[in-house]
Amino acid sequence: MDKNILLGHGSGGKMTHDLITDLFVKYFNNDILSPQTDSAIISINSGNLSFTTDSFVVDPIFFLGGDIGKLAIAGTVNDLAVSGAKPLYLSASFIIEEGFPVKDLEVIIRSMSEEAKKAGVKIVTGDTKVVNRGQCDKIFINTTGIGQLPDECKNIGIGTGIEPGDKIIINGTIGDHGMSIMAAREGINFSAEIESDCACLNLMIKKALNVSDKIKFMRDATRGGVATVLCELAEKRSFGIEIYEEAVPVRENVRGMCELLGFDPLYVANEGKVLMAVSGEDAEKVVNELKNDELGKDAAIIGEIVDEHHARAWLNTGIGGRRIIDMLAGEQLPRIC
């Protein structure tokens, strides 16, 4: 295992075969994957499915709180979970640069396997391509997921039914992932190190859905941060969103680093944060349920749906001012996920 990935590992021949057997099948080990045909056979009860895909190109591939493998599982599991679905099966596809250390690949595969087990999903099919040195940067991973979507949840991804009076809830501090990556990339050291929030949220979300049938919308606030989710939610709607800046949880070290680098935490990527719109009557109950989960211990109501400034999200700043939350125009942080 003190070897490097060679072009032959992507040939589809014997070396690919050995890599699959020695690493992928070993760690992702399950009945569906093991026949090693090109397609997995999965069995699902009839009804609606959620289907989502994401490619992960994060740089660096190892960071405090995770790595590209953990991120690739959490990102896709969360996209399924916020649609209201129960994540079931994932595919995993790797593009690897020639010369990549096999031991690093093993760390990534192990971390994917652990995260998938935690979330209760199976990695059932995959693909490996190797490109020449310099033709990709270390490793890129695509995960695509299938989840079962109960009928009563099928509008959660779009948020039909949202109305003024609904509360906006988040399950904890924002900006942790983005600033963790920035710190790792730039070699910035704060007294308290910034850990990515990268985690699978499906089990926490399930608890929330169990205590309330009035969760009307969910979205994970990844690239573009909380601000982008709010803008997309408000856009073209007959309601507005009001966010109370003081209520938005931000870690001190994240706030400090954002100030230092000129970022607004609202726009910084998260990888373990879900934004919910919940009817006013159930909002406290949902927050309390989230707080019972380690991944939701800092959950808070951070705003509400209002019958004003339609199609816009507004921020009430701590000092009594107000400003529009706009969509991110350019790119703040390339390769954040």
Added chain:
Amino acid sequence: MDKNILLGHGSGGKMTHDLITDLFVKYFNNDILSPQTDSAIISINSGNLSFTTDSFVVDPIFFLGGDIGKLAIAGTVNDLAVSGAKPLYLSASFIIEEGFPVKDLEVIIRSMSEEAKKAGVKIVTGDTKVVNRGQCDKIFINTTGIGQLPDECKNIGIGTGIEPGDKIIINGTIGDHGMSIMAAREGINFSAEIESDCACLNLMIKKALNVSDKIKFMRDATRGGVATVLCELAEKRSFGIEIYEEAVPVRENVRGMCELLGFDPLYVANEGKVLMAVSGEDAEKVVNELKNDELGKDAAIIGEIVDEHHARAWLNTGIGGRRIIDMLAGEQLPRIC
């Protein structure tokens, strides 16, 4: 459209949003994709599904007979089809190098859209990442597919039930894709240009399945070529495979280029070829049905399952000799798909 891809197109913000609306939604246009949430909601009757993933890194991205977009659709549709499934839904995920021409992206997207329509599949969810210049080579595409697998087909991917006397069938000439890519890459010009066989085989395969319930195994012969499929099929089995070299269809220009470059066509990638194992009594009928389809017009029986040299595939060469078909040891042609 005379623009280039910028990092901001992968930000998750406004530029990503515009790119999705102006290109992806425009060309992939369907009801399921248009809500533009992170997960598509698809509805499938109960039963078994085939689920498969592939990342495409082909170089060059445009070649005679196709491009990376067409290839990305055909590759995944074919993986589903050879499992015996009816391909239904695809995801498409893009990793694009900063500076990539938007007009080239549009050609690729259009070609994906056309190929998907031909095959009767919908592209229902996607993702776009942009990496800095030099961190990937132009564009990589992942497609992941879901197909419905009838009960009577669920062993076709593994080939349980194969027995001596079954015939090995291929739907046409081998090595076309690999040699087309090599010619495009190296700027080699033959009097007759070599066109890739890149195509979706699902409709042709369906016709074959309609005339025979004795198709016991199918696999598309992509990376590693026909030889790799034969080796994987024979490995650890209580039967052997015998291939008659003279019966294997190879175009003259492909054979010439293979000889020139020192390749064995049996190991060269195809992107529109399926290898089948069919019971002796139905073999002629299946070949004739394949021949009725443009994509199967050169179909032929090229070998059979034998009760000899178990777990091995053998080639009977034209001059009366015999040799073992071994698995590819290293890499012949990196980035062939």
